[in-house]
Amino acid sequence: MDFNPSSRSEQWRSKLQAFFDAEVLPRHRAWLAHAAANQDSPPFMAELQKKARAAGLWNLGLPELAEDEPGTKLTNLEYAPLAEIMGRLFWAPEAFNCQAPDVPNMIALQNCATPEQKKRWLYPLLEAKTRSAFGMTEPDVASSDATNIATRMVRDGSDYVINGRKWFITGAAHPRCSFLIVMGVTDADADRTRRHSCIMVPMDSPGVRLVRRLSWMGCQDHVAPIGELTFENVRVPAENLLGAEGDGFKVAQVRLGPARIHHCMRSIGLCELLIELMMARAAERSTFGRTIIQYDTVQRWIAEARVELEQARLLAYRCAWALDQSGHHGAWRDVSLIKVAVPAMLQKIADRAMQVFGAMGGSEDTPIHQALAWGRLLRIGDGPDEVHLRQIFRMEPMPPWSIADSPYLAARPA
Ligand SMILES: Cc1cc2nc3c(=O)[nH]c(=O)nc-3n(C[C@H](O)[C@H](O)[C@H](O)COP(=O)(O)OP(=O)(O)OC[C@H]3O[C@@H](n4cnc5c(N)ncnc54)[C@H](O)[C@@H]3O)c2cc1C
Structure with a gap:
């Protein structure tokens, strides 16, 4: 490395x-x-x-x-x-x-x-001639377990007919979003990771309805507005199937590794900005005869933010390197590590920045409240913390000794 x-x-x-x-x-x-x-x-x-x-x-x-x-x-x-x-x-x-x-x-x-x-x-x-969205999550099932996804995609002649409801679909409410990659059940009897498929659905297909535009913690995503959608007997040619029938998980996983690491890389840049904002603001305001930056507490917040950020950056670089070296499968563990570490860091640094800014930190005049909401979102979106932590735990090897005979512990007296 x-x-x-x-x-x-x-x-x-x-x-x-x-x-x-x-x-x-x-x-x-x-x-x-x-x-x-x-x-x-x-x-x-x-x-x-x-x-x-x-x-x-x-x-x-x-x-x-x-x-x-x-x-x-x-x-x-x-x-x-x-x-x-x-x-x-x-x-x-x-x-x-x-x-x-x-x-x-x-x-x-x-x-x-x-x-x-x-x-x-x-x-x-x-070519940036259009915009897109990925539709997996559904309001009626716990979507952090993708095997729960229930939207039906039934083969009918040369078409698939889609029925279901999706929500929190980033980008679907953008006026230029022309298609979604939709995940749904094509074979309910197949093995649990082979039940689902992904298919391209044009937004203007009859039966696709944008029910509403959603916000997250009161913040709108202006770049890729979030939508809730229904699919009512939406007919799509079978040639729109992405991969083979039953490949839904494979398609979702191919996109999730880069999606997660890119969010993390961008969040690290956002944290750099938050540190700069804290430095500038704390140097400009005074309370009780001192500038805020002179207080140990504030210096400590900023220094701790720097420690956390540098750690996260190294982890992100290692994850990027692993993706380059061995592709998504080889980087699976690193992606989970970074996906847990960076949102927690962003949330913590944004919280400190808000404190340093006082009331202004929660206003629309700074990006701090959005950074806080963004960090919070990343702890749920693209797989909640708990799911990644479970993965990480599962990859933790059991040592080849028991506590009673561990060579690292003192021998018990006879
Ligand atoms: C702003 C935003 C944008 C999003 N964009 C998209 C998008 O573009 N496309 C898309 O398909 N989805 C999107 N999502 C949805 C997101 O991926 C899901 O919210 C997420 O996968 C969790 O699913 P859920 O909301 O159904 O929560 P649930 O599955 O109901 O889970 C709720 C909670 O249960 C707990 N939990 C779950 N599994 C475990 C476990 N193994 N161990 C312990 N606890 C567990 C976790 O605390 C979890 O947060 C977006 C979400 C948000 C907030």
Whole structure:
């Protein structure tokens, strides 16, 4: 493992940082004003994407881009520091076509789609000509156990007919979302991990209804608005099936590794910003004759945030390296480790930042309340903490000795 950035990685990082400083950050206030009144991406987004693409900063989170697919082909480890820069603003990834849930969907399509399917569903995403969503979670079943997913997908001639209800589907309420990858039961009698399949469903299919737009802890996701949907006798050609019948878990897993690690990389960048905000605010305000930054408590909060952040960054880099070396299966444990560690860190640092800011920290004038909500969400979304901790525990080996005969313990007197 060598975590020194390669010269290639450093070159792209500097280029992205320069673009972020010159083109993205100066638009942040305009983005906030637009988001306060609208549900679509701001009018400047298309122009910004064009500039980013012309600068070669495009589809950066896709290590497996084919020759004929547009984008900067970076490894996961090379991408990590770039994702951190994007993570400083919730909307910045969209400028580079690096936003969730489209990127994990692109990865699922790269890995599981046929050449014809790639033309229809993947290429428009790579070009940012459309948006997408992934529909697994359902209100009526505990969806952290994906084997519970109950939406029915019944084969009828050359079609599948879909009936069910999904909620908390990120991106589904975006006006430009043109399709969802929907997970449902195709064979209720099959082995529990072979019952489900994934299929592409155009949003404008008769029977697909966007019931409502959801928020999370009062925060709207303006980049990929969250939807609740019903599917009533939705008829989709069987050729839209992603992978084979029964491959639903495989498809979901292919996209979940990158989805989780990208969220973590961006969250680390967000924590960097939170530390900067704490430093600036604490240095500017005084109470009882001292600036707030002079108080031991505040210094300790900031220092502890730094310790936690550096630990998390190393873990994220190792996870990215493992993904590069051995793919999703080899990185499974690292993905779970990072998926538990980073949201907890983000929540903790955001909580401290809120305390340092006082009332302003909970207002819409800072990103702190959203960071707190985002950290909280990541402890549930893409698999709750408990499910990952269970996985991690299961991979913990039992030592080859019992307590009574452990060579590490003192012998019991006869
Ligand atoms: C903002 C947001 C965006 C989301 N985006 C998407 C999306 O785009 N697509 C999508 O399909 N879903 C999405 N989700 C849904 C998310 O993935 C699910 O909420 C998550 O998988 C948990 O499912 P559930 O809500 O049904 O909780 P449940 O399955 O009902 O679980 C509730 C709780 O039970 C406990 N629990 C579960 N299993 C165990 C266990 N093994 N051991 C101990 N305790 C356990 C955990 O504490 C868990 O939080 C999103 C959620 C949010 C909040």
